[in-house]
Amino acid sequence: MFAGVLMLVNGVLGVFEGIAGIAKDDVYERIGDYVYKFNLSTWGWIHLVLGLVIAVTGWGILKGAGWAKATGVALAALGIVAQFLWLPYTPVWAVISIAIGVFVIWALCTDTAGRTGGV
Template sequence: MVTTPESPGGKSEAAAGLTVFAAVMMLITGFLNLFRGIMGILHNAVYLKTPDYVFRFSLAGWGWVHLFLGIAAIMIGVGLFRVSLWARILGVAIAALTLVANFLSAPYYPLWSIVVMALCAFVIWGLCVVRGEEDA
């Protein structure tokens, strides 16, 4: 029997599928932020120097921010494979914080920031668009 999105089985499968998509995207985002954090802490010469930027921190400071957000995103990404409500809520929160952090640090590494911001937007979309039966 083929299930459609309108049938009860199809809705559950769609919810699980989008949550798994968001989990994989969250893991990718987490690892990208983890690597960016390590780069900022250990070898910050890869970043652009922007002397008149309003949100200027030390590059090591941005490195620590991205490192902690990356670790949190990886842990929540693993938790999202269980398709639980708490992981979806924390996933949206961490993806939003990661998106804001990458927006604020975009002048230091623009292309990387844009890619991670797009991944965060996909994570937020994937976690917010579906309301499964476990939420009711």
Template sequence: MPSDTIPPPTAGTDPSPWHARVSGTTVFAAALMIFGGAMALFEGIAALAKDDLFVATRHYVFEFSLTGWGWVHLILGIVVILAGCAVLTGALWARFLGVAVAGLSAIANFLWVPYYPFWALTLVAVNIFVVWALCTGMHREAGDGRPA
């Protein structure tokens, strides 16, 4: 057997800049994205069903109908779930997408505060933590390729 066909012992261990090993913080952020996306999805379904759970506000600057907010949360929830699943792959583009989508979800839930304050603020906090965790994971893993 020729020696040039045997791969060197370090073959396949060099971290790619596009696919890094996934740290615990990144996995936790992805799990929170999937959870937060599912909650936004349920929030959207409840708003589309015109549930009595939501408070009707008047003279609110971002006054959409409950159906309009329902569609916003439904679509954003689906996108956040898909981005959370993509973050689990360790792809760099998925992390950037996760930061962007979690930021949009935080903004949407902040605008949703007059309709369901406690739940909206909880999801804002979850999304802000996701953004922090994804950005911190990128910074820690960028140096030497080893998870922090």
């Protein structure tokens, strides 16, 4: 349940982050030379789509869908990479989002409810 709630919240916040990047390019700080520099609208679309998929997976985890656990680990890892690449634009929020992703992976990988003897 912990991982599902965190994924749902992180996904919704990712959607908001994406909308802010798409709607108004001056919301985020302009940076100089950066290896992974995209147009802010492109980053906005990346965060919007990734946020939607993460939120849907979080909902699947809360509903107990069989596909959601492995997908959640993969998407949390992808979200961590995306936030690491996004780090120069919003450093504080990116670090918080990376920490949420780590907690999601930890919670999904240590879940004992599906194992024999789990409660």
